[in-house]
Amino acid sequence: MDDKKKVRVRYAPSPTGYLHIGGARSALFNYLYAKKYNGDFVFRIEDTDIERNIPGAEQSQLHDLIWLGIIPDESTENPNPKYAPYRQTEKLDIYRQYAQKLVDMGVAYECYCTEDELAEMKEEQLANGVKSFKYNRHCLNLTEEEKEKYRKEGRKPTIRIKMMENHEFKFRDLVRGDVKFNSNDIGDFVIMKSNGIPTYNFAVVIDDHLMGITHVLRGEEHLSNTPKQLQIYEYFGWEPPKFGHMTIIVNPNGKKLSKRDHDILQFMSQYRDLGYVPEAIFNFLFLLGWTSEDNREIFTKEEAIKAFDPSRLSSSPSMFDNKRLLWTNQYYIKHMDNEKYFEFIMPFVKKANIPSNLNDNQLKSISLIFKNEIEIGQNITDMLNDIFVKKTDYDEEEKAILNSESAKVVIPLFKEKLEKLDVINQDTVKNIFKEIQKETGFKGKDLYMPIRIKLTGSMHGIEMFNIIDILGKEETLSRLI
RNA sequence: GGCCUAUUGGAGAAGUGGCUUAACUCACAUGCCUUUCACGCAUGCAUUCAUGGGUUCGAAUCCCGUAUAGGUCACCA
Numbered sequence: 001m002d003d004k005k006k007v008r009v010r011y012a013p014s015p016t017g018y019l020h021i022g023g024a025r026s027a028l029f030n031y032l033y034a035k036k037y038n039g040d041f042v043f044r045i046e047d048t049d050i051e052r053n054i055p056g057a058e059q060s061q062l063h064d065l066i067w068l069g070i071i072p073d074e075s076t077e078n079p080n081p082k083y084a085p086y087r088q089t090e091k092l093d094i095y096r097q098y099a100q101k102l103v104d105m106g107v108a109y110e111c112y113c114t115e116d117e118l119a120e121m122k123e124e125q126l127a128n129g130v131k132s133f134k135y136n137r138h139c140l141n142l143t144e145e146e147k148e149k150y151r152k153e154g155r156k157p158t159i160r161i162k163m164m165e166n167h168e169f170k171f172r173d174l175v176r177g178d179v180k181f182n183s184n185d186i187g188d189f190v191i192m193k194s195n196g197i198p199t200y201n202f203a204v205v206i207d208d209h210l211m212g213i214t215h216v217l218r219g220e221e222h223l224s225n226t227p228k229q230l231q232i233y234e235y236f237g238w239e240p241p242k243f244g245h246m247t248i249i250v251n252p253n254g255k256k257l258s259k260r261d262h263d264i265l266q267f268m269s270q271y272r273d274l275g276y277v278p279e280a281i282f283n284f285l286f287l288l289g290w291t292s293e294d295n296r297e298i299f300t301k302e303e304a305i306k307a308f309d310p311s312r313l314s315s316s317p318s319m320f321d322n323k324r325l326l327w328t329n330q331y332y333i334k335h336m337d338n339e340k341y342f343e344f345i346m347p348f349v350k351k352a353n354i355p356s357n358l359n360d361n362q363l364k365s366i367s368l369i370f371k372n373e374i375e376i377g378q379n380i381t382d383m384l385n386d387i388f389v390k391k392t393d394y395d396e397e398e399k400a401i402l403n404s405e406s407a408k409v410v411i412p413l414f415k416e417k418l419e420k421l422d423v424i425n426q427d428t429v430k431n432i433f434k435e436i437q438k439e440t441g442f443k444g445k446d447l448y449m450p451i452r453i454k455l456t457g458s459m460h461g462i463e464m465f466n467i468i469d470i471l472g473k474e475e476t477l478s479r480l481i
Numbered sequence: 482g483g484c485c486u487a488u489u490g491g492a493g494a495a496g497u498g499g500c501u502u503a504a505c506u507c508a509c510a511u512g513c514c515u516u517u518c519a520c521g522c523a524u525g526c527a528u529u530c531a532u533g534g535g536u537u538c539g540a541a542u543c544c545c546g547u548a549u550a551g552g553u554c555a556c557c558a
Contacts, residue, residue, distance in 0.1 A: 014558050049557055115556075132483040132554050158556050176486075185484055186554085193556040200558045224485065224553040247487080247551085254550065287506090291494060295505045314494080316487045317551060324493065324507050334520085373519055433516090448516035460518040 007039025009215050011065070011072075012204070014046045015057035018267040019064035021320070022219065022249050022257055025285045029246060030217045031070045032286070032308040042211060043075035045087040046204070048197050058087075064268040068278045069301050083211045088203050095198040098206055098236075099159050099191055107235050108191060110157035111139040112150035134187030135160065159192035161202075161231065169227040174217065174244025174310040181227035189228055201225055205232040208241055217244045217310060221256075244310050247289055247317045257320060264320055275348050275377015276325070280332040284325045289318040298331065330375040341371060348377040352384035355475075369466045387467055390479055391457025398453050406442045407450035413440065414451055415480045424473045426465045455479050 011027035013019075034041040043062055047053050062075055072078075076086045085091050102108035113121075122133045140162065142150075150157070167183040191202035198206070208216065223245045233240040249257045251264055265271060271281060283299055291314075292299075292307050299307065336344065345367045346360075354363065370380050394402065401407060417432045418424075437443050452464050455476065461467070468476050 012558095016558080046558065052557075111556090118556090126482095130483085134554085160556095179485080181484075190556050195556075197556085199556070204558090220486075220552055222553095222558090225558095245486090245552095250551075252492090256551075287493070289493085291505090293495090295495065297506050314487095318494095319492060321492050321507070327507055372521095443516090445516060452517070458517090462518080464516070 005212070005214055007034055007037040007214050008042060008212050009034045009039060009217065010042040010044050010208070010211065010213055011070075012044045012046045012207070013061055014049060014052070015061065016049070016052045016054055017057055018269055019061045020266055021264075021268070021285075023061070024065070024068060024070075024268055024281070025249065025288060026217065026219060026246070027065055027070050028068070028282065028285050029290075029308070029310070029313070030215075032305055033215060033217060033310060034073075035305040036308050039214070040073040041070075042083075042213070043072035043086070044207065044211070045076055046200060046207075047087055047089050048200060048203055050089065050197065060269070064272075067272060068268065069282055088198070088207065092197060094210070095192070095203060095206055096196065099198070099202070102161065102191070102232075102235060103159060105235065106162075108159050108161045109140055110142070110147060111135075111160045111188075111190070112142070112147065112155045112157050113138055114155065132185070135189070137188060140188075156194035158190045158194050160188040161191050161228075161235075163188055163231060164234075167231075169230045171226065171230065171240070171243060173223075174215070174242055175246055175313045176223075176244075176315055179223070179226075181224075183227065183231065186227060186231075191232070201228045202232065205229050205236075205238075209233070209236070209238050213241050215242045215244070217246060220245050220247050244313070246313050247315060249288065249320050250317045251320060254317075254319070264322065275344075275374075275379070276329050277332045277336075277344065280329040281325070283332070284328045288320070289314040298328075326375045333374060333377075334372055336371075338368070342367065345371075345377060345380060348381045349384065351381045353388050354384060355388065366470050369462060369470075373462065383462065386458065386461065387456060387470060394453065394457065398457075398459065401449050401453055401459075404446070404450065406440075406446035409440050410436060410442055410447060410450050411454060411480060415477060418473065418477060418480075421473065424468065424476075426469060429465050429468050451480075 009030040011023070011030050013023055031041045033039070043065065045058055047058075058076060062072070062077060065072070074080045074083065074086070079086050088095075099108065103110070117138075118135075121136055121138075125133055125136075139157075139160070147157075163186050164183045168180055169183065170178065170180040173179045189201065190199050192198055207213075226243055226245075230240055251257050251261045257264065257266070265274075268281070272278075279301070282301060282304070286299060286304050286308075287297065290308075290312055292312075296303075296307075333341070333344070342364050346363065349363050349367050358366075366384075367380060370383060374380050374383070413436050414432060417435065418429075421428055421432070433447065437447055448464060449459065452461075452467075453459060455464070455467055455471070471479070
């Protein structure tokens with residue numbers, strides 16, 4: 001391989017929405033590739049569809065990427081002057097010049113067909129049994145007079161590229177190995193729209209070439225765009241980058257993850273808000289469609305960079321499994337050192353309805369109780385609310401326990417002993433239970449359950465000594481009434 | 482429909498002709514631990530690699546057909 005050139009890869013989203021899980025994965029693998037070979041990772045914007053662009057989408061995508069630890073060496077916010085600008089709409093003149101060059105070379109031509117005419121053409125071909133639509137080259141050899149006539153009608157031309165005849169586009173895909181396409185299967189496609197803005201397939205080629213991009217890792221949906229782009233490289237006599245086409249992520253129904261999949265969270269910001277850890281998402285995405293040689297499951301960023309090899313990317317689609325993500329997230333939370341954990345968890349603690357008399361240090365020690373239990377940050381908010389907001393509607397089973405023989409004895413006794421206590425902590429409370437056990441003979445569930453239900457309204461949850469600790473003497477007593 | 486790609490357990494997958502009576506992880510089930518849940522620990526979970534043929538002493542691994550699924554065929558990216 002020609003490793004003389006510095007590796008340069010890019011993530012080039014269109015600013016039409018927030019950072020999507022598929023986009024994040026694509027960015028991730030490009031980033032890993034760049035870092036593995038000491039190259040640059042570039043964040044660039046493909047905004048040629050001006051109608052769908054959303055204000056703020058670009059910044060939010062960039063920042064979500066950085067949050068994930070995928071940090072661009074160059075971006076719209078810190079461009080390298082050598083390669084700027086990083087937004088396609090800021091270099092429209094450049095595309096026009098290159099398009100004109102192709103026209104001058106006789107390999108691209110103006111097309112005056114309207115959308116309606118094109119649609120008609122398509123229908124006609126369909127009716128004749130041709131299922132894959134190709135432009136019929138109606139405008140290929142238009143004379144100056146004919147063009148003038150169209151212009152007088154007010155028609156604005158697009159520019160189409162003239163595909164070569166019987167030409168085979170071959171390339172070695174980093175993921176799939178040798179791939180080839182025949183030029184005859186591809187119609188002359190538009191490179192400049194009638195509004196003077198380039199199409200994606202044209203703009204990427206110009207950008208990748210001008211920005212010195214050496215490797216392109218992208219989604220499978222771009223596989224069939226590759227020959228189109230190769231045609232442009234060929235006409236210009238440029239060396240194309242190395243391509244690698246990763247499979248898409250599919251939903252549990254086996255379909256491409258789409259924005260309409262409401263049972264799967266789509267955007268990074270949603271994961272962040274729920275208390276997913278960026279390192280966990282990084283790790284999860286890394287292992288979605290990629291496996292290491294030694295079957296490891298947990299990788300730091302540095303380890304991932306070291307281990308990554310695009311040829312080990314799966315060539316069959318991967319299903320997004322949220323349970324697996326939760327497991328990974330839980331693993332990361334459990335293994336955080338306490339300082340980092342506090343920083344991560346306190347915003348979620350404070351979202352709960354906590355009594356105002358608790359200070360930050362108390363909240364921190366409370367949060368520690370949950371460290372091994374929660375899967376995502378939001379869990380602690382919910383669990384604390386369960387504790388601090390007293391529940392009074394019991395189900396049948398709970399009612400039965402509260403009316404049991406043991407409950408009638410244990411609850412008043414516990415209350416009485418607790419009132420006499422000066423210091424409430426795990427040890428003193430445990431002692432009370434021991435005494436009650438000795439005095440009444442009740443033990444196990446009979447002993448603990450009535451009090452647990454009285455205190456939390458639930459038979460499940462965190463350890464009861466902790467709950468009493470958290471609630472404090474007054475609140476505990478008031479709940480026993 | 483044309484072109485392209487894939488198909489190993491519920492999920493991610495290892496596996497590239499004999500070391501595979503198919504690894505590992507998640508999920509699931511059971512047991513232990515525990516006042517409950519969770520954690521942790523232990524055990525179980527594909528006689529079989531979509532399917533039919535072929536090549537071979539030997540195939541999940543190579544070849545052909547079939548089925549199924551996905552991608553793409555825009556003045557969207």
